[in-house]
Amino acid sequence: MGRKVSRRDFLKGSAAAGATLVAQPWSFVFPENVLAADSDAPVTYGYSFCDMCNTVPKCGVKATIQDNKIIKVESRENYPNSPLCSKGIASLQELYDPHRLLYPMKRTTPKGSSDPGWERITWDEALKTIAENLNKIKKEYGAEKVMFYAGDPKEGRPAIRRLAYTFGSPNYGCESSTCAKAPQLTTQIVYGRPTMGSAPSDKTKVCLIWSSNPAHSGPYGFHKLLASKEKGVKFIVVDPKVTPTVSSLADIHLQLRPGSDGALALGFAHVIIRDGLYDKEFVENWTHGFEEYAEYVKEFTPEKVEEITRVPASLIEEAAILWATDRPSTWIGSACGTAHSSNSHNNHRAIVSLIGLVGNYDVEGAVTMPTESISFNDSATTAFLREADLFPKIKDKRVDTDYFPVWAEIENTIQANRLVEYVDTGAIRAMVMVGGNAMMWPQSQLYQKAIEKMDFSVAADYYIRPWTHNFMDMVLPAAMCYERMAALGNFGRTIYLREPIVEPAGEARSDWRTCFEIGNALGFTKEFWGGGEKCEEEGIKEVLRTLNVPVTIDDLRAHPEGFNIPTEGPPKFKKYELGLLRKDGKPGFQTPSGKMEFTSSLCEKHGFDALPVYKEPLESPVTTPDLAKEYPLILNTGARLPFYTHSKLRDLPWLNQFMPEPVVFLNPKDAEERGLKKGDSVEISTQHGSVIMTAGITNIVMPGVIDVYHGWAKANINLIVPRHFDPILGFPAFKEGLCQVKKA
Numbered sequence: 001m002g003r004k005v006s007r008r009d010f011l012k013g014s015a016a017a018g019a020t021l022v023a024q025p026w027s028f029v030f031p032e033n034v035l036a037a038d039s040d041a042p043v044t045y046g047y048s049f050c051d052m053c054n055t056v057p058k059c060g061v062k063a064t065i066q067d068n069k070i071i072k073v074e075s076r077e078n079y080p081n082s083p084l085c086s087k088g089i090a091s092l093q094e095l096y097d098p099h100r101l102l103y104p105m106k107r108t109t110p111k112g113s114s115d116p117g118w119e120r121i122t123w124d125e126a127l128k129t130i131a132e133n134l135n136k137i138k139k140e141y142g143a144e145k146v147m148f149y150a151g152d153p154k155e156g157r158p159a160i161r162r163l164a165y166t167f168g169s170p171n172y173g174c175e176s177s178t179c180a181k182a183p184q185l186t187t188q189i190v191y192g193r194p195t196m197g198s199a200p201s202d203k204t205k206v207c208l209i210w211s212s213n214p215a216h217s218g219p220y221g222f223h224k225l226l227a228s229k230e231k232g233v234k235f236i237v238v239d240p241k242v243t244p245t246v247s248s249l250a251d252i253h254l255q256l257r258p259g260s261d262g263a264l265a266l267g268f269a270h271v272i273i274r275d276g277l278y279d280k281e282f283v284e285n286w287t288h289g290f291e292e293y294a295e296y297v298k299e300f301t302p303e304k305v306e307e308i309t310r311v312p313a314s315l316i317e318e319a320a321i322l323w324a325t326d327r328p329s330t331w332i333g334s335a336c337g338t339a340h341s342s343n344s345h346n347n348h349r350a351i352v353s354l355i356g357l358v359g360n361y362d363v364e365g366a367v368t369m370p371t372e373s374i375s376f377n378d379s380a381t382t383a384f385l386r387e388a389d390l391f392p393k394i395k396d397k398r399v400d401t402d403y404f405p406v407w408a409e410i411e412n413t414i415q416a417n418r419l420v421e422y423v424d425t426g427a428i429r430a431m432v433m434v435g436g437n438a439m440m441w442p443q444s445q446l447y448q449k450a451i452e453k454m455d456f457s458v459a460a461d462y463y464i465r466p467w468t469h470n471f472m473d474m475v476l477p478a479a480m481c482y483e484r485m486a487a488l489g490n491f492g493r494t495i496y497l498r499e500p501i502v503e504p505a506g507e508a509r510s511d512w513r514t515c516f517e518i519g520n521a522l523g524f525t526k527e528f529w530g531g532g533e534k535c536e537e538e539g540i541k542e543v544l545r546t547l548n549v550p551v552t553i554d555d556l557r558a559h560p561e562g563f564n565i566p567t568e569g570p571p572k573f574k575k576y577e578l579g580l581l582r583k584d585g586k587p588g589f590q591t592p593s594g595k596m597e598f599t600s601s602l603c604e605k606h607g608f609d610a611l612p613v614y615k616e617p618l619e620s621p622v623t624t625p626d627l628a629k630e631y632p633l634i635l636n637t638g639a640r641l642p643f644y645t646h647s648k649l650r651d652l653p654w655l656n657q658f659m660p661e662p663v664v665f666l667n668p669k670d671a672e673e674r675g676l677k678k679g680d681s682v683e684i685s686t687q688h689g690s691v692i693m694t695a696g697i698t699n700i701v702m703p704g705v706i707d708v709y710h711g712w713a714k715a716n717i718n719l720i721v722p723r724h725f726d727p728i729l730g731f732p733a734f735k736e737g738l739c740q741v742k743k744a
């Protein structure tokens with residue numbers, strides 16, 4: 001048997017993983033208390049992929065199994081994403097955590113009681129109760145009054161979405177409405193296709209990473225970025241903080257005031273157009289609204305942008321010229337960094353417009369689109385989701401159209417962030433949730449109340465999480481990645497099947513099976529294969545059947561190394577010239593104008609700015625100077641940590657030791673002005689309330705800004721952030737509220 005891991009080994013190994021400096025797969029052995037003691041049972045191996053974070057697709061896991069117990073996990077050889085990070089390694093502690101939820105539970109006290117009085121029930125009773133409640137609401141008020149929601153992990157999304165549309169509700173939403181949808185929808189509005197950018201290839205000369213920290217949010221790919229740097233790619237990194245991505249990659253670091261991203265991007269455009277560095281052929285032939293845009297950016301001189309953003313004008317010039325001249329240059333977008341502001345869509349639009357401005361769209365080495373992609377939709381297919389046949393018939397009953405009309409026109413999942421209003425107006429009366437988290441929303445207490453007010457709500461999860469589930473009627477035990485089949489892993493044209501490698505804990509079931517069983521109990525027996533142990537496999541077969549490529553579940557079983565579907569030819573670039581981007585096959589882009597849009601026809605149609613106009617945050621020293629006197633610091637929250645996934649994993653001993661307590665990071669200058677020392681207990685206050693944390697004092701945070709990690713139940717920063725939403729994307733302003741910090 002392998003060596004045992006000590007706390008010191010784990011810290012050492014995980015620190016290395018965090019920096020992603022480990023070139024070879026490596027492993028840790030699970031501690032003695034879980035290892036089958038002195039067992040002579042034969043050792044076998046199982047293959048899976050990790051679901052400890054929210055990144056899809058996941059990292060490959062090779063598991064050593066003895067006595068139906070996983071005793072070791074390590075990186076799966078030749079799997080596209082590796083090595084495992086600290087969270088992946090600690091998945092064993094979650095798998096065998098004695099606090100896991102093992103059985104369906106119903107509350108026995110009235111809503112509003114501090115203790116729900118959870119009582120174990122059978123799955124039969126749970127499914128019967130769920131079906132009775134949902135069908136009652138459907139009969140009395142309409143199916144659309146039931147909201148279906150997927151949080152973390154994301155793998156339950158296709159199943160619950162199929163359930164929503166089959167039941168008759170268009171109101172399916174997911175946690176991407178505070179995350180990746182911002183860059184995806186913005187690029188869809190500008191270019192007609194969603195993208196979050198492209199990693200550098202061998203042809204790339206410059207890579208612009210804008211408010212993203214892949215060292216923490218995508219550790220499995222970070223070593224590839226380090227390798228690109230070794231090969232000579234120049235990196236421009238925009239971030240208010242000196243993150244590990246900045247310190248290990250940035251040739252130019254643009255350290256901007258949070259929320260001022262749009263101004264910085266418009267400053268780039270000013271320099272590029274002023275100096276004639278833009279791609280004239282692309283702009284002339286393939287874009288819409290350039291004259292208006294060029295006129296608008298004239299006012300964003302580097303000097304003015306320095307005043308707004310605090311980035312030195314000389315650095316803005318240097319970065320803009322590098323981006324425009326050393327082509328091909330690529331961009332890696334941020335899921336959340338630029339999204340969490342009250343002007344997030346325009347800020348994003350100003351950033352992604354820079355790609356077309358210098359002709360870096362779908363050029364080899366720049367931001368590219370796949371040529372022959374397999375039409376996976378959220379790890380399933382549009383047909384599996386019932387998005388093409390059922391959703392169009394019910395979409396006029398979605399709840400978000402009046403709040404976010406641009407979103408509702410181009411995105412079928414609803415923008416869920418106005419849940420409070422949906423419930424208050426009676427538009428939503430019940431909820432089915434897999435992996436959700438009420439702490440993720442601004443002023444979370446309002447969302448807890450909204451969930452509590454519903455006629456009925458049920459969630460599936462690995463644990464009872466009181467900040468969410470104590471406001472609900474029922475909780476169902478969810479199976480972890482090692483215990484379940486769905487979903488498929490897909491990397492481009494290579495597909496992986498996951499099979500359970502150990503028995504589920506207690507009566508835990510996969511989110512797919514749970515959703516299918518609910519569908520079956522609701523009377524949709526054919527659509528959900530009659531429920532039961534095999535329904536999950538039937539669901540996977542349905543995905544494969546509707547994928548329109550020659551692959552079966554037997555093919556996947558025969559190819560644990562991944563089943564590759566070859567392309568018909570080499571990749572093609574500049575697909576807008578070839579008629580490969582539009583549905584009608586004509587050259588151009590799938591936008592209303594048929595071109596890349598510097599001025600958005602869609603935003604204009606709905607009465608919003610056609611240009612990517614810069615607006616100050618709704619709370620800032622400029623917009624609300626009086627408020628800034630009382631609350632002079634900018635509250636920046638929502639960033640990722642390498643060892644926690646949002647509010648999750650904080651109770652796992654291997655991970656908790658990295659940051660056992662909530663910490664607020666301040667610049668030494670701000671700390672000194674307030675007489676604060678490292679380790680002091682401090683109160684962070686806004687006009688919405690206060691929380692207590694421990695002071696961390698560091699130069700990685702810029703003066704005038706504090707940095708707080710979200711997700712602490714004991715000090716939930718989201719209780720006190722402003723409840724401002726971008727009018728187009730609906731994203732909350734997690735990165736621009738005003739606050740004060742003082743000794744507690």
Ligand code: SF4
Pocket residue numbers: 050051052053054055057058059083084085086087088089218219220
């Ligand atoms: S990054 Fe870490 S937590 Fe996320 S899938 Fe990979 S190993 Fe798991």
